[in-house]
Amino acid sequence: MGKLDNPIELQKALGGVDYPTDRASLVEHAKKKGAKEEVVKELSSLKEDRFDGPDDVSKAVFGKG
Numbered sequence: 001m002g003k004l005d006n007p008i009e010l011q012k013a014l015g016g017v018d019y020p021t022d023r024a025s026l027v028e029h030a031k032k033k034g035a036k037e038e039v040v041k042e043l044s045s046l047k048e049d050r051f052d053g054p055d056d057v058s059k060a061v062f063g064k065g
Contacts, residue, residue, distance in 0.1 A: 004042040010061060011054060013039045020052045 004010065013035035017026065027043045048060045 003038045004061060007058060007062065009036060009039055010042075010058065013043075014054055014057060017054070019054070019056075020050060022051070023049045026051065026057065 013030040013033050014026065015033065017029050021029075023043065023046050026046075027040060030040050030043055042061055043057075046057075046060050048056070051057050051060070
C-alpha cells in the first residue's frame with residue numbers, strides 16, 4: 001500500500017496487542033513500542049477501524065489475503 005514494505009517491522013510494532021482492537025489503539029501501541037515512523041504513518045492511514053487479529057492488520061496494510 002504505502003512506503004512500508006517489511007511485514008516483520010509491522011509485526012514487531014504490533015507484538016502484544018490485545019485483539020480485537022481499533023486503529024487508534026494500534027497506532028498508540030506501535031508508538032509505545034518505538035516503531036519506525038513509516039509503520040506509525042501506515043497504521044494511521046488505514047481505512048479500516050476494527051481488527052480481529054494481526055492477519056487483519058497485515059491484510060489492511062499490504063493488501064494481501
